Amino acid sequence: MKAAIISLESESSKRTAEAMRKYFDKVDSINIKDIEVRTYREDIEIIYKENKLDGYDCIYAKGSYRYALVLTAITTALYDKAYMPIAPESFDIVHDKFLTQLVLQKHKIPMPGTYFAPTVKTAKEMLKNVNFPIVIKLPRGTGGKGVMFAESFSAASSLLDAVSALKVQVIIQEYVETNGTDTRALVVGDKVAASFKRKATKGEKRANIHSGGVGISCVLNDKSKKIAVKTARALKAEICAVDILETQLGPLVIEANLSPGLQGITSTTNIDVADKIASFLFNRTKSLKDKGKVKDTSKIFEDLGITPNSDEVKEIIINSEFRGNRLLLPEIVTKLTKFDEKDELVIRANKGVLTVEKLAKE
Ligand SMILES: Nc1ncnc2c1ncn2[C@@H]1O[C@H](COP(=O)(O)OP(=O)(O)O)[C@@H](O)[C@H]1O
Numbered sequence: 622m623k624a625a626i627i628s629l630e631s632e633s634s635k636r637t638a639e640a641m642r643k644y645f646d647k648v649d650s651i652n653i654k655d656i657e658v659r660t661y662r663e664d665i666e667i668i669y670k671e672n673k674l675d676g677y678d679c680i681y682a683k684g685s686y687r688y689a690l691v692l693t694a695i696t697t698a699l700y701d702k703a704y705m706p707i708a709p710e711s712f713d714i715v716h717d718k719f720l721t722q723l724v725l726q727k728h729k730i731p732m733p734g735t736y737f738a739p740t741v742k743t744a745k746e747m748l749k750n751v752n753f754p755i756v757i758k759l760p761r762g763t764g765g766k767g768v769m770f771a772e773s774f775s776a777a778s779s780l781l782d783a784v785s786a787l788k789v790q791v792i793i794q795e796y797v798e799t800n801g802t803d804t805r806a807l808v809v810g811d812k813v814a815a816s817f818k819r820k821a822t823k824g825e826k827r828a829n830i831h832s833g834g835v836g837i838s839c840v841l842n843d844k845s846k847k848i849a850v851k852t853a854r855a856l857k858a859e860i861c862a863v864d865i866l867e868t869q870l871g872p873l874v875i876e877a878n879l880s881p882g883l884q885g886i887t888s889t890t891n892i893d894v895a896d897k898i899a900s901f902l903f904n905r906t907k908s909l910k911d912k913g914k915v916k917d918t919s920k921i922f923e924d925l926g927i928t929p930n931s932d933e934v935k936e937i938i939i940n941s942e943f944r945g946n947r948l949l950l951p952e953i954v955t956k957l958t959k960f961d962e963k964d965e966l967v968i969r970a971n972k973g974v975l976t977v978e979k980l981a982k983e
């Protein structure tokens with residue numbers, strides 16, 4: 622099987638590509654910066670070094686928030702052609718802390734109280750009703766760089782003025798006391814592959830490694846494990862890191878990361894996380910391929926006892942197959958219904974029932 626990793630070719634991505642080479646027959650490492658997206662009429666093509674990107678069984682596309690748009694385009698174009706662990710809609714959501722908050726809240730995942738106001742004036746009004754200290758965050762910041770702490774109304778008010786000069790919007794979050802620590806859980810598939818605690822350096826509140834935080838090994842409690850896996854599922858990212866603040870009242874998720882650094886977590890836990898990711902990608906791709914193995918159509922019809930052109934409604938029993946939260950139907954369904962890409966379809970769905978019908982044109 623052939624795989625590609627599309628990334629910024631950081632050290633972590635190189636390690637992952639290396640690990641993937643142990644499983645897949647061929648692994649191409651592709652830099653996002655060399656990707657072109659061409660859309661024309663009904664087609665969308667992903668071009669890499671003047672060639673159409675095609676023929677992969679698995680594509681692991683990831684990168685920083687600056688590349689969210691191109692990552693969305695790549696996954697949108699190729700999601701049904703290859704196994705991709707992160708869904709198209711994830712990139713915009715996960716790369717924005719407030720959009721993440723909105724999605725996770727819908728999935729009943731506990732997070733710190735967070736406030737948003739579209740203007741500084743309204744944000745200042747809001748400050749009158751919050752308890753200090755508070756955290757002010759740039760929704761697209763990473764590495765602790767967009768996270769500010771304010772002990773009082775006057776500190777928060779001047780911070781808001783300063784960021785408004787940069788013409789960026791911010792979110793305001795309740796400060797959760799954790800002694801300068803946070804927990805990072807790396808979710809791979811439906812499991813936490815590794816986790817560690819990060820502790821901020823003296824005088825610093827942000828636990829990020831980039832802000833000088835140090836990794837400490839820890840045993841993640843079951844509740845946090847469950848919440849991390851639930852977070853990844855809600856965000857439709859089969860591989861992602863989930864940052865958690867552990868409190869007396871239970872875990873609170875603060876954000877997720879689609880392209881987490883692997884060095885800190887590997888050296889702290891001694892778990893070969895690159896290998897865990899690579900073997901997961903391989904097994905997932907293989908099982909999807911095995912399930913969807915394309916047989917000669919006439920043979921499939923014959924096996925199912927179906928005469929291809931008869932008008933009778935056919936009943937087929939299959940094992941349900943999902944890509945993320947999306948239901949995939951076998952190719953035989955396309956053949957029997959003769960649906961094609963241009964058709965408009967009417968879907969009627971209720972618990973346990975689904976019908977799909979071609980929209981009758983007037
Ligand atoms: N609500 C909060 N209360 C206390 N500390 C926080 C809070 N939010 C973030 N932090 C600290 O700041 C760090 C960075 O915040 P985070 O939201 O993860 O942003 P980034 O994307 O920059 O990592 C966290 O690792 C944690 O140590």
Ligand SMILES: [Mg+2]
Nearest residue numbers: 764765864876
């Ligand atoms: Mg973080």
